[in-house]
Amino acid sequence: MVTDPRAAAAAVVDPEIRVITIDELGILRAVEENPATGRVVVTITPTYTGCPAMDVIRADIRRALAAAGHPDAEVRTVYSPAWSTDWISDSGRAKLAAAGIAPPAPVSAGNVVPLTLAVRCPRCGSPETEQVSRFGSTACKALWRCRSCSEPFDHLKAL
Amino acid sequence: MTGSFDFVLSLGDDALIAAQRLGEWTSRAPEMEEDIALANIALDQLGAARLLLTYAGELEGAGRDEDALAFLRDDREFRNCLLVELPNGDFAVTMAKLFFLSAYQLPLYTALAGCADERLAAIGAKARKESAYHLDHAALWVKRLGDGTEESHRRMQAAVDEVWPYTHELFAADPAAPVDPATLRADFDATVSTVLAEATLTRPETGWTPGGGRDGVHTEHVSYLLAEMQVLHRAHPGAKW
Numbered sequence: 001m002v003t004d005p006r007a008a009a010a011a012v013v014d015p016e017i018r019v020i021t022i023d024e025l026g027i028l029r030a031v032e033e034n035p036a037t038g039r040v041v042v043t044i045t046p047t048y049t050g051c052p053a054m055d056v057i058r059a060d061i062r063r064a065l066a067a068a069g070h071p072d073a074e075v076r077t078v079y080s081p082a083w084s085t086d087w088i089s090d091s092g093r094a095k096l097a098a099a100g101i102a103p104p105a106p107v108s109a110g111n112v113v114p115l116t117l118a119v120r121c122p123r124c125g126s127p128e129t130e131q132v133s134r135f136g137s138t139a140c141k142a143l144w145r146c147r148s149c150s151e152p153f154d155h156l157k158a159l
Numbered sequence: 160m161t162g163s164f165d166f167v168l169s170l171g172d173d174a175l176i177a178a179q180r181l182g183e184w185t186s187r188a189p190e191m192e193e194d195i196a197l198a199n200i201a202l203d204q205l206g207a208a209r210l211l212l213t214y215a216g217e218l219e220g221a222g223r224d225e226d227a228l229a230f231l232r233d234d235r236e237f238r239n240c241l242l243v244e245l246p247n248g249d250f251a252v253t254m255a256k257l258f259f260l261s262a263y264q265l266p267l268y269t270a271l272a273g274c275a276d277e278r279l280a281a282i283g284a285k286a287r288k289e290s291a292y293h294l295d296h297a298a299l300w301v302k303r304l305g306d307g308t309e310e311s312h313r314r315m316q317a318a319v320d321e322v323w324p325y326t327h328e329l330f331a332a333d334p335a336a337p338v339d340p341a342t343l344r345a346d347f348d349a350t351v352s353t354v355l356a357e358a359t360l361t362r363p364e365t366g367w368t369p370g371g372g373r374d375g376v377h378t379e380h381v382s383y384l385l386a387e388m389q390v391l392h393r394a395h396p397g398a399k400w
Contacts, residue, residue, distance in 0.1 A: 050206025
């Protein structure tokens with residue numbers, strides 16, 4: 001059975017943050033079908049240049065499209081425009097928070113490293129939190145700790 | 160320096176060698192958070208290196224891809240600055256190196272983001288966001304150590320003094336390049352002056368200005384680094400896992 005390639009690609013989950021899809025994360029840039037050949041071309045962009053999950057994401061997209069009846073899909077990677085955490089959808093932000101990962105604040109125009117406003121603890125909601133390390137378990141996350149409930153948590157840092 | 164190939168190759172080599180050096184800290188950093196931070200920064204540098212070396216290979220048009228350029232060139236063919244190949248030293252030396260490198264890379268990538276070459280502009284726009292985090296992280300440590308205990312201050316100042324001579328090579332004029340490195344000096348100087356002042360550190364006088372990296376004339380350190388980085392690829396061509 002052949003199904004909508006856009007829906008199939010959009011449903012692929014991020015291999016390192018498995019609660020969110022690549023569409024919600026904003027790294028799925030386009031899904032096009034060549035009208036002449038019918039071949040599907042999927043365009044993605046990395047969160048960080050060195051993101052080690054990209055190969056897995058490419059393979060997952062090809063697998064999902066093959067299952068949707070598009071066995072010869074091509075996955076292209078583009079670097080411009082550069083990914084921003086502002087591209088994470090509202091549903092994506094809600095899923096991150098529900099999984100214990102504090103979503104990023106909006107990136108203010110002009111600031112390359114955004115000012116860090118209060119990051120709310122994704123477990124108890126307290127704004128009394130502190131950064132433990134700017135760099136966390138993956139390139140896109142920082143490590144934080146809640147001073148109210150003492151829980152450590154990941155924060156997807158604004159980029 | 161001639162043409163875009165040499166320019167892109169030199170930036171790619173800076174990022175590649177910096178990544179390899181930073182990676183040496185993995186499992187050896189003074190605390191767990193710092194271990195992860197240095198590995199992440201190394202990964203960002205490697206990401207930039209892959210994009211730049213891939214593009215350099217295309218500009219050259221001789222069929223060399225990123226792997227051929229990274230693993231199958233010898234020391235004299237590398238175009239990285241001497242700064243990145245210097246040994247890590249103690250943690251203060253590593254932070255001084257990272258601080259100076261990112262204070263150069265941030266204005267460099269920012270300028271590239273606005274240059275006429277679309278590929279370089281895309282790489283610059285992407286990498287500058289990551290560079291900003293590297294600079295922030297390194298500056299934080301320079302200040303923390305410089306304005307810390309008597310011992311941390313002494314070691315941070317010694318590190319700055321040791322590494323400083325190697326920064327001049329970064330700004331050698333190259334008017335034909337997509338971005339002339341000489342134009343980045345003012346931005347670099349402003350960052351360095353502000354951070355060192357806050358860290359209660361003294362900016363060294365300019366005396367000795369070693370160079371040669373851009374022409375393939377390196378310190379002996381790069382040869383040992385390459386031996387370790389390249390051995391697997393050369394022993395097992397095309398190896399995969």
